[in-house]
Amino acid sequence: xxxxxxEKPAHVALAWLLTNPFVTAPIIGPRTVNQLIDKLRAVExxxxxxxxxxxxxxxxxxGGAAPAVYAW
Numbered sequence: 001x002x003x004x005x006x007e008k009p010a011h012v013a014l015a016w017l018l019t020n021p022f023v024t025a026p027i028i029g030p031r032t033v034n035q036l037i038d039k040l041r042a043v044e045x046x047x048x049x050x051x052x053x054x055x056x057x058x059x060x061x062x063g064g065a066a067p068a069v070y071a072w
Contacts, residue, residue, distance in 0.1 A: 001051070001054060001055075001058075005051065007041075007045060008041070010039065010042070011039070011041045011042045011045055012042075012045070012047070012051075012055075013042075014026055014028065014039060014042030014045075015042045015043075015045040015046070015047050016047060016052065016055050018042060018043070019047065019052060
């Protein structure tokens with residue numbers, strides 16, 4: 001899917017997280033300035049509705065009620 005979008009998987013993943021109102025701050029952990037600059041692409045990337053729906057289909061999450069579903 002990322003290849004079809006012409007984007008790196010990390011950029012798509014971060015852009016997807018940025019669309020989620022429950023995610024307050026994705027942590028990227030760059031070790032160099034160049035890595036940080038590269039990851040800033042995610043801020044510019046706007047995913048359309050079809051892409052967002054496909055991401056949810058591929059990665060549906062645990063489902064169920066919190067917090068029980070998140071307790072491993």
